[in-house]
Amino acid sequence: MAKSNAEFAAEIKEKAATWGSVRRLDPMLQLKTAMRNKNLKNVDIAERLCVSEANISRILKGRGNVTLDTLYMLADAVETELFISIADADSVAACQGGKPEGGDGEMLTIGDEGSAGTDGIEFFQSPDNVFRLVPRWKQAERYRVHQETGDPEDEALVAFA
Amino acid sequence: MIRARKLTLKELIGLIGDPAMNLPGLQSVAAKQRWDVALICGTGDYAASRFAKTVKDFVDSAEKKSNYLVMMRALFHAVQVDNYQKALKDETPVSVKVAHDFKFQSKTVNLWEIKYQNKDRVYFFPVSAGDVRVIFLLMAYHKKDQNTPNEVKTPCTREIKELITGMAEIKFI
Numbered sequence: 535m536a537k538s539n540a541e542f543a544a545e546i547k548e549k550a551a552t553w554g555s556v557r558r559l560d561p562m563l564q565l566k567t568a569m570r571n572k573n574l575k576n577v578d579i580a581e582r583l584c585v586s587e588a589n590i591s592r593i594l595k596g597r598g599n600v601t602l603d604t605l606y607m608l609a610d611a612v613e614t615e616l617f618i619s620i621a622d623a624d625s626v627a628a629c630q631g632g633k634p635e636g637g638d639g640e641m642l643t644i645g646d647e648g649s650a651g652t653d654g655i656e657f658f659q660s661p662d663n664v665f666r667l668v669p670r671w672k673q674a675e676r677y678r679v680h681q682e683t684g685d686p687e688d689e690a691l692v693a694f695a
Numbered sequence: 696m697i698r699a700r701k702l703t704l705k706e707l708i709g710l711i712g713d714p715a716m717n718l719p720g721l722q723s724v725a726a727k728q729r730w731d732v733a734l735i736c737g738t739g740d741y742a743a744s745r746f747a748k749t750v751k752d753f754v755d756s757a758e759k760k761s762n763y764l765v766m767m768r769a770l771f772h773a774v775q776v777d778n779y780q781k782a783l784k785d786e787t788p789v790s791v792k793v794a795h796d797f798k799f800q801s802k803t804v805n806l807w808e809i810k811y812q813n814k815d816r817v818y819f820f821p822v823s824a825g826d827v828r829v830i831f832l833l834m835a836y837h838k839k840d841q842n843t844p845n846e847v848k849t850p851c852t853r854e855i856k857e858l859i860t861g862m863a864e865i866k867f868i
Contacts (some may be wrong), residue, residue, distance in 0.1 A: 548757060551757035551758070551761065552713060552757045552760045552761050552764070553761070553764065554761065555761045555762070555764065555765050556761070556764040556765050556768050559765055559768055559769070559787070559788065560768060563768065563769070563772040563786070563787065566772065566786045567772065567775065570775075570776070594786070595786070595787060595788045596765075596787075596788050597788060
């Protein structure tokens with residue numbers, strides 16, 4: 535029997551209590567990794583965003599719940615791109631190699647495509663009439679990640695690249 | 696011979712019993728690690744290791760699970776660099792410090808702890824020998840007072856001594 539909305543609500547609340555902190559921390563650690571690779575310090579990010587270094591330090595340690603606007607500004611300051619996707623892992627797997635084979639859910643990839651040889655967004659229409667706009671290189675990368683993690687449920691992904 | 700198992704972040708997350716969710720961070724932690732993270736597991740099944748048992752015993756509420764997840768995610772961020780302790784302190788919300796020390800083979804040996812919030816801890820011992828650099832997670836714990844209790848010190852000291860004396864015979868399974 536399908537779950538009721540009340541059951542969903544309880545489940546979502548419990549999930550948020552358990553996963554909320556690490557969900558907030560994770561994109562920040564991805565940013566820190568990107569900063570390390572680009573040899574950027576907190577002070578550089580603070581100066582680029584015209585805020586205090588203490589503020590940046592606090593944010594990048596996952597203390598706080600940043601807005602999407604802030605996340606995009608942080609990505610700009612780190613000279614990287616922010617990708618947000620809401621996707622079903624099955625459909626991601628099905629899209630590997632540019633050959634969608636059904637599956638449900640939808641995937642929206644946000645961000646400029648700039649890498650040489652990997653640019654170009656592809657539009658896919660699956661049998662369930664869901665259009666997918668996914669650059670080819672992202673499909674392969676996402677498929678690899680989902681293969682490693684192996685979770686079939688819909689989920690939100692935040693990644694910097 | 697000491698049998699040990701190197702673990703991924705996903706496997707460590709799985710120990711809290713929740714369905715392993717796809718953390719987007721798993722993408723970044725696929726980056727090359729300078730340190731491995733491992734558990735001592737005599738039977739070969741890491742889910743039956745002492746560390747896993749302590750996770751089951753002490754990480755038993757949403758808040759404790761949340762704290763454990765933050766510590767594990769932070770650790771896997773930090774092990775991407777040589778000086779993982781500095782990375783933990785400077786780049787993550789968790790801190791790291793010596794929880795207990797003891798004399799063994801004429802040297803002072805430290806039991807380390809990763810701490811997050813007031814009470815939740817993960818105890819570990821880093822082994823660096825040649826090309827092998829491994830952080831052995833020994834125990835998860837929810838502290839009730841300020842001092843490191845014997846409940847932690849005794850088994851961790853025993854395991855560290857075993858690691859030091861059997862360092863040449865650690866078999867990763």
